[in-house]
Amino acid sequence: MEAFVQPVSSIEPSHRKAVSGLTIDGVFWRSDLLTLKSALKKYGSSLYLLVPKELVKKLHLSENQQVNLTMVYQHDGARVGIFIELGIPVVEMEVYGLQIKIKPRNKVEELFNRLALRYPVIQFMSYPVEGDMAEGFVEFYDTGYLVNYDAKAYVEKEAKRLGIKVVEAKCYSNSERWVPLNLSAFKGRLYGGERFGIKWTL
Amino acid sequence: MGLNGHYDVIMCAPVMVALTPRGQNTLNNLNWELSTMYVKNKSMTFKNHNVKWLVKIENISSIEVLESEAGELLKITLSKNERSLLIYGATTTILNLKKLLSTLYTEIDQVSHGSILMQGENEQTRWSELR
Numbered sequence: 001m002e003a004f005v006q007p008v009s010s011i012e013p014s015h016r017k018a019v020s021g022l023t024i025d026g027v028f029w030r031s032d033l034l035t036l037k038s039a040l041k042k043y044g045s046s047l048y049l050l051v052p053k054e055l056v057k058k059l060h061l062s063e064n065q066q067v068n069l070t071m072v073y074q075h076d077g078a079r080v081g082i083f084i085e086l087g088i089p090v091v092e093m094e095v096y097g098l099q100i101k102i103k104p105r106n107k108v109e110e111l112f113n114r115l116a117l118r119y120p121v122i123q124f125m126s127y128p129v130e131g132d133m134a135e136g137f138v139e140f141y142d143t144g145y146l147v148n149y150d151a152k153a154y155v156e157k158e159a160k161r162l163g164i165k166v167v168e169a170k171c172y173s174n175s176e177r178w179v180p181l182n183l184s185a186f187k188g189r190l191y192g193g194e195r196f197g198i199k200w201t202l
Numbered sequence: 203m204g205l206n207g208h209y210d211v212i213m214c215a216p217v218m219v220a221l222t223p224r225g226q227n228t229l230n231n232l233n234w235e236l237s238t239m240y241v242k243n244k245s246m247t248f249k250n251h252n253v254k255w256l257v258k259i260e261n262i263s264s265i266e267v268l269e270s271e272a273g274e275l276l277k278i279t280l281s282k283n284e285r286s287l288l289i290y291g292a293t294t295t296i297l298n299l300k301k302l303l304s305t306l307y308t309e310i311d312q313v314s315h316g317s318i319l320m321q322g323e324n325e326q327t328r329w330s331e332l333r
Binding site for chain 2: 088105108109112116121122123124125126127128174176177178179180181182
């Protein structure tokens with residue numbers, strides 16, 4: 001049972017050893033998976049493959065997740081394996097944004113810095129436009145409330161302190177989807193990580 | 203390919219970033235890091251608890267857009283040591299970065315590249331591991 005989930009990475013030693021860590025990126029399984037316990041149980045006419053908890057945790061597998069299973073049979077009939085196709089892991093998150101146009105443009109960075117200190121900022125960008133103005137946006141993680149409207153009020157208040165004229169301020173929201181190319185590097189490293197999850201798509 | 207001179211732009215975003223070894227042309231087996239990218243004036247900074255990379259715009263020899271199953275990636279090749287930095291993130295982030303870099307450079311190459319497939323291994327290769 002254990003043989004069909006062998007490590008692909010060439011840097012792994014051939015002998016068994018304790019699992020020091022399980023690094024999973026988009027292409028390679030950098031771990032000696034042979035040391036992870038797994039089991040296959042029979043229940044009536046069904047077979048249950050129990051995936052080890054280390055994999056469940058690292059891969060963010062979930063209850064009732066759809067996978068494709070294929071029976072893999074060796075020519076000499078020595079072994080039969082189950083090929084589990086999980087699909088592609090996708091990060092999905094709601095993003096709340098604030099589009100702004102201010103004057104003068106050299107104050108925009110200070111304004112972004114103040115927003116970043118107060119709110120869970122994902123990203124911001126600004127570029128100069130005509131008339132000594134800066135146009136751009138700042139986006140926030142989902143905080144459970146309409147953070148961008150709160151930030152808009154804060155911008156208008158801080159603008160007065162900084163001597164900024166807010167020419168335009170518009171709230172928007174959208175959902176972002178992207179593939180974490182290295183699941184191990186991804187976990188817990190983004191602010192507000194508990195508010196978005198990984199979904200596997202076949 | 204040359205600089206246009208519009209530096210009055212700032213950008214900050216979380217991205218996945220990987221540095222290719224010298225002389226490597228394939229995108230396989232890269233160590234992707236999640237980092238915060240900061241673009242300001244004449245430089246790009248990538249920072250997390252492991253790495254801090256500073257890329258001066260003047261040291262970039264080419265910028266390519268690579269298409270993959272995961273979406274578009276930007277490949278920035280450095281002129282001094284011929285290593286490349288690959289940048290990937292949310293679609294809007296990559297679009298904005300592409301737009302920003304296109305204001306700094308007159309030309310960004312659009313190339314197709316299929317080797318960074320998330321499930322890119324040949325299934326037969328995996329199946330042949332059964333023994």
